Amino acid sequence: MEIKLVPTLNNMGWMIAQELDFYTEAFIHYALTANKSVLEVGAAYGVAAPRILQQGGRVIVNDLDGRHLETLYQHTPPHLQPNLQLLAGSCVDEIEVQDHSLSAILCGRVFHFFDTETIALCLARFARWLEPNGKIFIVADSIFHGMNEGLLADFLQRKAEGHPNPAKVSLANNPRLAAQANKDEILQAMPEYFNFIDIETMAKLFNQAGFLVEHASYFPAKYYYDVSLWDGREGVGLIGVKV
Numbered sequence: 001m002e003i004k005l006v007p008t009l010n011n012m013g014w015m016i017a018q019e020l021d022f023y024t025e026a027f028i029h030y031a032l033t034a035n036k037s038v039l040e041v042g043a044a045y046g047v048a049a050p051r052i053l054q055q056g057g058r059v060i061v062n063d064l065d066g067r068h069l070e071t072l073y074q075h076t077p078p079h080l081q082p083n084l085q086l087l088a089g090s091c092v093d094e095i096e097v098q099d100h101s102l103s104a105i106l107c108g109r110v111f112h113f114f115d116t117e118t119i120a121l122c123l124a125r126f127a128r129w130l131e132p133n134g135k136i137f138i139v140a141d142s143i144f145h146g147m148n149e150g151l152l153a154d155f156l157q158r159k160a161e162g163h164p165n166p167a168k169v170s171l172a173n174n175p176r177l178a179a180q181a182n183k184d185e186i187l188q189a190m191p192e193y194f195n196f197i198d199i200e201t202m203a204k205l206f207n208q209a210g211f212l213v214e215h216a217s218y219f220p221a222k223y224y225y226d227v228s229l230w231d232g233r234e235g236v237g238l239i240g241v242k243v
């Protein structure tokens, strides 16, 4: 079987290994023509970063766990290592980047681990780090992720009631996961709580942080195995422009 996902060392899920989504591709493309530095946040061992480096670009790479970044550095050909800057620590409250010093930020498949308040905090920091007209690229697990099948009606009700985190669910007794032979292994490898992302909520958070939404869609998460799939809208992505 083709290896689609690589486990993280800190039980924060998996890094996509093969199939890239439209938003990550768009970030790579943008990064290669950007005036200022670009940053990949929550990169694990690097998804966009190795591809940017291979095509002659420069990139700053962040992850909560510095061991992932060490691995990325070791796997980077020596002549490209000077183009790679590592930034270990939490994007929520640890790392710091100079104001207006970045042209673009990719944050891929991290926000579904955060509650709404934390996402808002991160977006405000990202906005501060970006130059005017700088771009943000977000990819996350959507409300149509396979493990949210059967829970969508509850989500819609909580959203209609104005719940601050309508899509936050525990995976501990998730019906889809419970049916998996290796459910304990899967649960062990990721945080218990997920906050599946919908476009309206994220667009509102973008606007509050000072971004206009340039592009947003649900898409088939081809980088996942069947346990995560549902109706072809398992992934969600947004591109925002700092106004």
Ligand SMILES: C[S@@+](CC[C@H](N)C(=O)[O-])C[C@H]1O[C@@H](n2cnc3c(N)ncnc32)[C@H](O)[C@@H]1O
Pocket (backbone or CB within 6 Å): 008, 010, 012, 013, 014, 015, 016, 041, 042, 043, 044, 045, 047, 062, 063, 064, 065, 068, 089, 090, 091, 092, 107, 108, 109, 110, 113
């Ligand atoms: C599911 S993996 C995604 C990796 C990669 N971006 C991808 O799309 O495949 C989530 C990554 O986010 C990192 N992460 C989680 N919380 C973070 C935080 N507060 N700051 C920076 N990175 C974080 C984890 O260490 C992990 O490597």
